[in-house]
Each structure stands twice: as C-alpha cells, then as structure tokens.
Amino acid sequence: MVDALGVAVIGFGWMGRVHTRAYARLPHHYPDLPLRPRLVTVAEEVPGRAEEAAERFGFVSATRDWREVAADPRVQAVSVTAPNFLHREIGVTLAGAGKHLWIEKPVGLTAADARAVADAVARAGVQGTVGFNYRNAPAVEAARELIASGGIGTVAHVRVRLFSDYAADPDTALTWRYERRRGGSGVLGDLASHGVDLARFLCGEIASLAADTAVFVPERSRPGGATAGHALAPGGEPGPVENEDYVGCLLRFTSGARGVLEACRVSVGEQNAYGFEVHGSRGAVFWDFRRMNELGVCRGTGYRDQPVATVHVGPGAGEFAAFQPGAANAMGYDDLKVIEACRFVRSVAEGTPYGTTLADAVHSARALDAMERSARTGGWVSP
Numbered sequence: 359m360v361d362a363l364g365v366a367v368i369g370f371g372w373m374g375r376v377h378t379r380a381y382a383r384l385p386h387h388y389p390d391l392p393l394r395p396r397l398v399t400v401a402e403e404v405p406g407r408a409e410e411a412a413e414r415f416g417f418v419s420a421t422r423d424w425r426e427v428a429a430d431p432r433v434q435a436v437s438v439t440a441p442n443f444l445h446r447e448i449g450v451t452l453a454g455a456g457k458h459l460w461i462e463k464p465v466g467l468t469a470a471d472a473r474a475v476a477d478a479v480a481r482a483g484v485q486g487t488v489g490f491n492y493r494n495a496p497a498v499e500a501a502r503e504l505i506a507s508g509g510i511g512t513v514a515h516v517r518v519r520l521f522s523d524y525a526a527d528p529d530t531a532l533t534w535r536y537e538r539r540r541g542g543s544g545v546l547g548d549l550a551s552h553g554v555d556l557a558r559f560l561c562g563e564i565a566s567l568a569a570d571t572a573v574f575v576p577e578r579s580r581p582g583g584a585t586a587g588h589a590l591a592p593g594g595e596p597g598p599v600e601n602e603d604y605v606g607c608l609l610r611f612t613s614g615a616r617g618v619l620e621a622c623r624v625s626v627g628e629q630n631a632y633g634f635e636v637h638g639s640r641g642a643v644f645w646d647f648r649r650m651n652e653l654g655v656c657r658g659t660g661y662r663d664q665p666v667a668t669v670h671v672g673p674g675a676g677e678f679a680a681f682q683p684g685a686a687n688a689m690g691y692d693d694l695k696v697i698e699a700c701r702f703v704r705s706v707a708e709g710t711p712y713g714t715t716l717a718d719a720v721h722s723a724r725a726l727d728a729m730e731r732s733a734r735t736g737g738w739v740s741p
C-alpha cells in the first residue's frame with residue numbers, strides 16, 4: 359500500500375491543468391514511487407473555475423481563497439501555478455505553513471522574490487521544485503551528458519533561442535503578462551528564464567552578460583472578462599504593454615565559453631521555436647523543442663566537413679523509458695511535467711532534492727535582473 363501525498367493546486371489556468379494531469383499520471387509512469395498524489399483541493403480566483411476543476415479533474419474540494427490551502431491539514435504539497443506576481447506571497451506563506459512547493463518559473467518578478475521563496479523553503483525544511491521543464495527532456499539530458507563527457511570537446515559557444523508568436527497578434531488580451539506589477543519583465547520571465555536554465559544546465563554558470571530589450575507591440579486590448587492562457591480580446595479598450603517583447607543577450611560563461619540567448623514573444627512564423635546549438639572544439643550538439651526527442655550530434659576527429667547525425671533518443675536517455683519502449687516514439691510537453699512531478703514527489707518522499715530547485719530559480723532570476731540592468735545601462739554586468 360503506497361502512502362498518499364495530499365496535493366493542492368493554486369491557479370487553474372494552463373499550468374494548473376498541466377500540473378494536475380501530471381499528478382494523476384504519476385502512478386502510470388512511476389509505479390514504484392513511494393508516495394501517490396491525492397488531489398485534495400484547488401484554489402482559483404475566477405468564480406466557478408475551481409469547482410469546475412474539482413468536478414472534471416477529481417479534487418475533493420475547491421476554494422477561491424488560496425490562503426485556505428495554507429491552513430488545510432490534508433495538504434502536504436502544493437503546485438503554485440498562479441501568475442508571477444503571486445509567487446512570492448503564496449510561496450513564502452505556504453513554505454511557512456510547512457507545505458512542499460512545486461512552483462512555476464520564474465518564481466516571482468525579481469531575483470529578490472525568488473530569493474525570498476528560496477529562503478522560506480530552506481527555513482521550513484520543505485522541498486521546492488521549479489517548473490524549468492525543458493531540461494527534463496530526455497534529449498536535453500543526453501546532450502548534457504555528451505557535453506560533460508567531453509563528447510564535443512571543450513565548449514566554445516552556445517546559442518539558446520526561444521521564439522514564439524503567442525503575443526504576435528495585437529489583439530492578444532492585455533492580461534497580467536503584459537503588466538510590470540503582475541507580469542514582471544515580460545518575455546524575460548516568460549521565456550528567457552527557461553533559456554537561462556537551459557544554458558546553465560548545459561554549459562555551467564554565467565559570469566557576465568550584455569543585453570538589449572524591446573517592445574514591438576506597445577498596445578493591446580483589455581479583456582472583457584476572465585482569461586486563461588493567451589486569449590484574444592478584439593475590440594477591447596486599448597492599454598499599454600509595460601514589459602519586454604524581446605531580449606537579445608550576449609553571455610560569458612565562467613568556463614570561458616561564449617553564448618547568445620534570444621527570446622521573443624511576438625515572432626510571427628515561430629511557434630514554440632525553443633532550442634539550442636552548442637559548439638565545442640571537436641563537435642556540436644543541436645536541439646529543437648519541436649522535435650523534442652531528436653538531437654543533432656556532430657562528433658569525431660574530422661573538424662572540417664564533419665557530418666551531423668540525427669539521433670532519436672530512446673530508453674537510455676533521461677526518463678524516456680518511463681514513457682515509451684523504443685526510440686522515435688514521440689513524447690510530448692505534458693510528459694516533461696510528469697517527469698517534474700516525479701522528481702518533486704521523490705524529493706518529498708526521500709527528503710532530498712531531485713531535479714530543479716529554488717537555487718536554480720534564483721540563478722535564473724539573477725540573470726534576468728542583470729539583463730534588465732544591462733539593457734538600461736548599455737554595458738556588461740554580472741548576474
């Protein structure tokens with residue numbers, strides 16, 4: 359008989375649903391996990407949304423007030439999938455109440471926010487997992503191993519790109535994402551945070567950076583009612599976009615490697631075009647999220663005209679074996695969250711962290727703050 363872990367989800371938009379599905383799927387993919395999540399309660403401020411979530415996804419109860427989750431003795435672990443401006447208050451309060459946290463990136467609006475949640479988690483002695491899901495892709499883990507084992511030689515330079523069109527339509531609703539007070543630094547927290555995490559995961563710490571930012575769609579329409587995800591609001595009253603659509607950033611790693619990180623939320627023609635290219639002294643490795651289980655691998659002794667092989671990763675790579683029996687059976691986005699859920703629950707069960715931690719969120723947030731500073735001052739800065 360496996361012990362139950364009472365879980366709650368706060369904020370039931372896109373990520374709330376994905377976290378909930380991940381908890382539900384854990385026993386299918388990881389039958390040996392020592393704890394099995396039990397969906398206890400869901401908190402959501404939009405009237406009726408929590409009740410609907412409970413009905414459809416199987417939570418025992420529903421509330422509009424996330425503070426009830428902090429006081430709920432049935433809950434041991436909480437997914438914080440509310441907008442960025444709430445991460446700090448919710449995260450600090452829940453950790454203080456002894457709840458383990460699976461919290462979405464970027465963990466607040468600034469590095470100070472991420473640090474506050476990290477400190478609260480450390481003080482309370484609870485576990486904290488952060489939603490940097492792209493590093494969970496088996497192909498990304500395989501790329502990291504290839505790089506770490508010297509398979510492409512010494513890393514010289516890396517390019518990380520995160521281009522999306524989710525905000526390209528000027529009629530995209532002016533939600534929390536586009537306000538500084540509630541959405542923070544825009545595409546920096548939204549996409550570049552993932553890029554920083556991937557860059558660090560593959561190539562180590564960033565020593566300094568120089569960034570440029572831009573807003574390309576300065577006005578959007580206010581929505582008439584509740585939204586989730588990237589809703590449209592055609593004809594709504596126009597309002598100003600207060601944070602960045604684009605960031606371009608040069609990186610210097612402590613290893614001496616150089617990098618370019620570019621993220622944009624208004625790139626027409628790009629749908630989830632997230633990926634990296636890492637070039638070493640003897641080879642290179644390429645990954646594109648849209649072909650998540652493939653790696654381009656160039657290795658050998660040829661230097662010039664060395665071919666690039668397409669490798670379909672299989673059960674030997676990362677957590678692939680928990681999902682499919684053989685290479686080239688596709689995994690998808692939600693699977694990355696099942697892996698994250700597994701690492702979170704395992705951390706709770708064993709009292710030691712697996713996968714991302716709040717320290718990773720602090721590193722990422724410090725780099726994002728540094729990008730903003732650099733864009734303002736026009737120079738190289740250290741995160």
Ligand SMILES: NC(=O)c1ccc[n+]([C@@H]2O[C@H](COP(=O)([O-])OP(=O)(O)OC[C@H]3O[C@@H](n4cnc5c(N)ncnc54)[C@H](O)[C@@H]3O)[C@@H](O)[C@H]2O)c1
Nearest residue numbers: 369370371372373401402403439440442462463489586587
């Ligand atoms: N890891 C990833 O790939 C990924 C992808 C998308 C979003 N995110 C992160 O997840 C978080 C949520 O993003 P989303 O796309 O799901 O947004 P969303 O707008 O779809 O959902 C947010 C939900 O939170 C609810 N909410 C707002 N205030 C609340 C409150 N006080 N109490 C309870 N619920 C409240 C909203 O009503 C909404 O339903 C953000 O921090 C975002 O950065 C991560």
